[in-house]
Amino acid sequence: MKFSTLVSFFERLQATASQIEMTEILAELFMEASEDDIDTVCYFVLGDIAPGYAEVDLGLGEKTVISALALASGRDEEEVSRWVRDEGTLSALAADLEIPWKEEFRDYIAVDNGLRVEDVHDGLMQIATASGSGSMKKKKTILAAMLAAADEKERSYITRLATGTMRLGAGDRTLLDGMSHAVSGSKELRPVLEHAYYTCSDIGHVAKILKQSGLSGVKRIRVSLNRPIRPMLTQRVGKLEEIMEKISSARIAAEEKYDGERIEAHKDGDEVRLFSRRLSDITDQFPDVVEGVRSGIAAQTAILDGEVVAYDAGEGIFQPFQQLMHRRRKYHVEKYVAEVPVRYVVFDLLYLEGDSRMSAPYPERRALLKEILTPSEFLTLSGMKVCTSVEEIHDAFSSNLKRGLEGVICKSCASDSVYEPGNRSWQWIKWKKEYETELTDTLDLVIIGAAAGKGKRSGGFGSVLCAAYNEEEDVFQTVCGVGTGFSDEELEALPEKLEATRREKKPSRCQVRKRSEPDFWFSPEYVIEVLGSEITQSPAHTCNWNEEEKRGFALRFPRFIRWRPEKSPEQATSAEEIAQMYGQQGSG
């Protein structure tokens, strides 16, 4: 596919704010792209070069891009920097500059018939893999060569891809809808495509298989080692009794609920890789967990699901989440391994000796896990009690709280209790101590705007505008503005922290009522945990917007609790969950 053809699709996507139109354009793009190009096309639409877990990093800062633009245009860097300030963005300048072709660029890019999608991908991958001495010069020259081979519009999009600023307004769910439309004329295939995507975490791979072998091929997509599986999520209820009704299983496993970070471990012989909830490779952060899995799991190959928790071995107690945050670092890891010891508490087994175990019932997965796991200083099996009544669940819950745990996760033991990747399933229900003491559970919301501070807060922000994620529409919808709960230092640091996500206008995929528009906009990136008193209906917020009644859901008296760096914006509390919580308030 010619890159110019893809660019014309990018322009159409960018020109619309309608999700439906976007889906139709993406369906057309899916049909037009070849089997060979479709994976790259998908990554590019999302502003990526490769699937997220592959951690492809171009390593291009603004300075290097300016230097590449200077090299390509024959101008000096000072001049280019000044123009960037005038034009506002690197991509706008890249489109405007005159960039002549030079024969010496031929060593980096072959372009006799114009750029193809494949050429742009190869160029970007070469930039990403350039390493060692002279790598910056190489990165800069490859980018200059690509820009010289491109026309005006192509240059703008190459620069956006290179700087991670694509922002076409299509999320991965809209892309899946586009594929579904292309094949069936409607969104009906989204669940099948989503299941495959959540199993392999590579949207390009799903698209390629769909083109090559149709839906039956997609249904055959299997788990593979070192490709993270999306973690299964838990539902919540308003009353403890409802757990028995919702989990229609005579036996319910009440597992201990730990307050740490979700980690999926892949063991391949002696190699162990750890993936976070955002599917990032965080192996280097936890050498102790790696060792625990390597020596404590008696299997050649396995994929485990669990929670890593800070642990005080002297006292024999788990520590709060805040402690674990000290382990979130790239440097001086060893020092913090000693200072903040952790334990990996494993609660599920998804893959064993070459086979997926996700379709085996929970008791079977658990029995296998028990067989292969030898507890050690860094590794243990989650505590669990099988219950047959709500009283027994409550006992387990109370006993967990006494031991400093957060509550229980109740899990179905029925014959259909399969592991559902990425799904918030009624087979797993959480019950936490807050549910008994507070009016509502906390929400994890995405910051999309801020109001300028007044009085004591002038010069900074007074509050941040927060949104929930609407999974169905693949958009962010507002729920509240949060101004309390931040410490003075946190408040002061907010503008700088959010600066990289600052936007001139409302980011696409954000739905905001005119009356709630903030002074500053931010693209959805940062997730915070917020506690409120009650969910109400309000004309000021768009969460689950009801056009007839002109009302959405809002959170009253919201309070900042903590940052949730381990959650992606799409992992924020969903609009559907908020609607559910609103209903539970009524019944509770």
Ligand code: ATP
């Ligand atoms: P959510 O995960 O539902 O989006 P959250 O990140 O705020 O919300 P919680 O509401 O505290 O998390 O509860 C769910 C999380 O609890 C799981 O995602 C998992 O990380 C963690 N967890 C702790 N213990 C267990 C367990 N025994 N089984 C399953 N999950 C557990």
